Amino acid sequence: MGSGNRSALERVEHLRGLLGGARATTRAARTLAGFEHGNVLIGAALHGADRARRGLEPTDLEERLLGVLGTVLTPQEIESWGRVYRESVDKLGDGVAVVPRSVASLAVESGYSAADLVAGFGPVVEEALAKPNVAVVDREVLAAGGPVDSPEFLEGMREFGYGVTAFSGAQGPSPDAGRAAVRQELPPVHARLELESFVVERAVGDQGGGRDEIYWCASSGSNKTSGAAFTSQEFGAATEGTEFTFSTSNRTVFDGSTSSGVALGLYVWEADQSNSEWYDALNKSLNDLCRYIFDTPQWELGTGLMPGSDVVAFMGEAIKLGSWLMEHLRNHDDLSCSRGIVLDQYDLAVIAQRGTTKWAFNGDGYHTLTLRYTGDPVPFPAGTLEYVVRDGTSWGTPVTMPAEFSAATTPALAHYGGTVHAVFVRPSDNALMWTYKFGPLWMTPAPIQSDVSTCAPALASYNGNLVCAHAGSNTGHLYVREFLPDQGWSTVLKEFKGDSTRLSPALTAHGDMLLLTHVGNNGFVYHREHHIGRGWGETYEDDQGWETESPVTTASAGGELWKVVRRRQNNVRTYMMIGDNHGTGIIPGWETENGLAAVGHENRIWLFRRRLDGLLAGAPTGAWTDINPTTSVPILDEPAAVSNGAGRLYVMYRR
Numbered sequence: 001m002g003s004g005n006r007s008a009l010e011r012v013e014h015l016r017g018l019l020g021g022a023r024a025t026t027r028a029a030r031t032l033a034g035f036e037h038g039n040v041l042i043g044a045a046l047h048g049a050d051r052a053r054r055g056l057e058p059t060d061l062e063e064r065l066l067g068v069l070g071t072v073l074t075p076q077e078i079e080s081w082g083r084v085y086r087e088s089v090d091k092l093g094d095g096v097a098v099v100p101r102s103v104a105s106l107a108v109e110s111g112y113s114a115a116d117l118v119a120g121f122g123p124v125v126e127e128a129l130a131k132p133n134v135a136v137v138d139r140e141v142l143a144a145g146g147p148v149d150s151p152e153f154l155e156g157m158r159e160f161g162y163g164v165t166a167f168s169g170a171q172g173p174s175p176d177a178g179r180a181a182v183r184q185e186l187p188p189v190h191a192r193l194e195l196e197s198f199v200v201e202r203a204v205g206d207q208g209g210g211r212d213e214i215y216w217c218a219s220s221g222s223n224k225t226s227g228a229a230f231t232s233q234e235f236g237a238a239t240e241g242t243e244f245t246f247s248t249s250n251r252t253v254f255d256g257s258t259s260s261g262v263a264l265g266l267y268v269w270e271a272d273q274s275n276s277e278w279y280d281a282l283n284k285s286l287n288d289l290c291r292y293i294f295d296t297p298q299w300e301l302g303t304g305l306m307p308g309s310d311v312v313a314f315m316g317e318a319i320k321l322g323s324w325l326m327e328h329l330r331n332h333d334d335l336s337c338s339r340g341i342v343l344d345q346y347d348l349a350v351i352a353q354r355g356t357t358k359w360a361f362n363g364d365g366y367h368t369l370t371l372r373y374t375g376d377p378v379p380f381p382a383g384t385l386e387y388v389v390r391d392g393t394s395w396g397t398p399v400t401m402p403a404e405f406s407a408a409t410t411p412a413l414a415h416y417g418g419t420v421h422a423v424f425v426r427p428s429d430n431a432l433m434w435t436y437k438f439g440p441l442w443m444t445p446a447p448i449q450s451d452v453s454t455c456a457p458a459l460a461s462y463n464g465n466l467v468c469a470h471a472g473s474n475t476g477h478l479y480v481r482e483f484l485p486d487q488g489w490s491t492v493l494k495e496f497k498g499d500s501t502r503l504s505p506a507l508t509a510h511g512d513m514l515l516l517t518h519v520g521n522n523g524f525v526y527h528r529e530h531h532i533g534r535g536w537g538e539t540y541e542d543d544q545g546w547e548t549e550s551p552v553t554t555a556s557a558g559g560e561l562w563k564v565v566r567r568r569q570n571n572v573r574t575y576m577m578i579g580d581n582h583g584t585g586i587i588p589g590w591e592t593e594n595g596l597a598a599v600g601h602e603n604r605i606w607l608f609r610r611r612l613d614g615l616l617a618g619a620p621t622g623a624w625t626d627i628n629p630t631t632s633v634p635i636l637d638e639p640a641a642v643s644n645g646a647g648r649l650y651v652m653y654r655r
Helices: 008-019 040-053 060-070 075-095 114-119 121-129 139-144 151-160 277-295 309-329 345-354
Strands: 134-138 162-168 189-202 214-221 243-245 252-258 261-270 335-344 356-362 366-373 385-391 412-416 419-425 431-438 446-452 458-462 465-471 477-484 494-500 506-510 513-519 525-531 553-557 560-566 571-578 581-591 597-601 604-610 616-620 640-643 648-654
Touching: 008 075, 040 060, 040 075, 040 309, 060 075, 060 114, 060 309, 114 121, 121 134, 121 309, 134 139, 134 309, 139 162, 139 345, 139 385, 151 162, 151 335, 151 356, 162 309, 189 214, 189 261, 189 345, 214 252, 252 261, 261 309, 261 345, 261 356, 261 366, 309 335, 335 345, 335 356, 345 356, 345 366, 412 465, 412 640, 419 458, 431 465, 446 465, 446 477, 458 506, 458 513, 465 506, 465 513, 477 513, 494 525, 553 604, 560 604, 571 604, 597 648, 604 648, 616 648
Parallel strands: 134 162, 162 335, 412 458, 506 553, 553 597, 597 640
Antiparallel strands: 189 243, 189 252, 189 366, 214 261, 261 335, 356 366, 385 648, 412 419, 419 431, 431 446, 458 465, 465 477, 477 494, 506 513, 513 525, 553 560, 560 571, 571 581, 597 604, 604 616, 640 648
């Protein structure tokens, strides 16, 4: 491929043609096609250039964008771009191409600020999410270690030449929580991300003939660090099936502090003979723009759409801005594919434990990039809820939940209405908080009426309703409340004054019976049964004569009813009943200082415990050989577990 960039005159005429609606023949130009509300950063940059040439003071956003242009254009050229933009708008009006009407309709006296961008960002987000190459993915997919991209996303990436991905695990705080509650800054961590290797799935094919070298560029930023410009070495003979490893001395794309996450812009190019000075300058400026994402709290407020959608749309705008400038500056259609990736602090925690993740770049060529995390472990406050999912025979890495899900006690889990529900005690006021999984999101925790407790609640799905039991904070009496499909949480609270406990109760549906179990203040185990059509019976003492200082757990599967207790010698004793048959025993080698979690999953009982070293462990009935989930952080107390009825087993705990 021949060397050389476009001249200043060629660049300005290329811009005139683009604004006039000339057919987009290059991949970078095609990325801008088909947007009514998008390309807003490009429009704001051109509007700012027009205002700057007239001596008008730029807005905060225009100043940043003019800084991006200034890394690769002279002041005279920026002035020329502003003039061509104004001429095109005056001539074509609403018919001007690429620039959205929200910007093109502005008079030159009116600046376009960050506040204007936020105020009008809703349509940009909705338009972006409708594109197949923009995705907000369930964080559980990232934790499972499989492909994060759908076939539709991969095809959309090839069509538009770029893709943008963010992850979502929880809905943000409710609007009435106020702005201060929108983003709770986490402890900072020193994060480092490196490009380890890539595989050529489909070769690019040199546009000029005769060369098949490629290289990578990257921009990055966090709320505390603007990344350094990155350009890799060239990789020759990039033919299908070849795997390449990045130089150990030149592979770091982000190395710095963050308390919110990291935004990455990654570009794969065909190699050329030009020097990299302008690439470095442009990437450095795009790094600052990536940092700007996390510098601006409004992105967390945004549009009220799916969490992660605002930032993924903004990252898409930044990627398009970078691709647009590179395409204008170059003489050749060098860019194969670009990708924006937004990793918040919870995503960084996932990939820190996984070590590596793989990312597809399906453009003119198709490359699979391996990204490695080599930074410090991501810290979270004590009491933060975290969970791990077993899908089939594989455990994913743990998924940490946001600060709004911090708990004073072990959570309670149940599967109801086709999804997983959780109830936990809020540390600030001991209120029982309820949440559930809706698609990729855990919904904003909401209080269950005015219920409060100082120990963990219990939760079960029974007779078409969701049932929650808890011990009262003051009385220690057991209380039961139901969630009804057409009403939500009932205002009727059933109180069992004769049942007092200082420990968490247990609830299990077994056939037409709901079994409520608690440990009395004397340390003995008691049960109370509810039968359909008969209501609640009287409390009776368990016939095993068990004494314990920890909560008892119960579960049902395959017709078996299990009761499991941690005895005072820290060993684990089980009782199983099926019909008139029953059996009891001690699990050899199992010790714990806490209660356990029991759950029916795929027609058998699974038990999980906190080992004496604090780590999570568990196993199904049978050999009782530990099958350790992929957790490396000690947990604070007993875990909770639930099966989603579709092959997935959730285990949640406080870390």
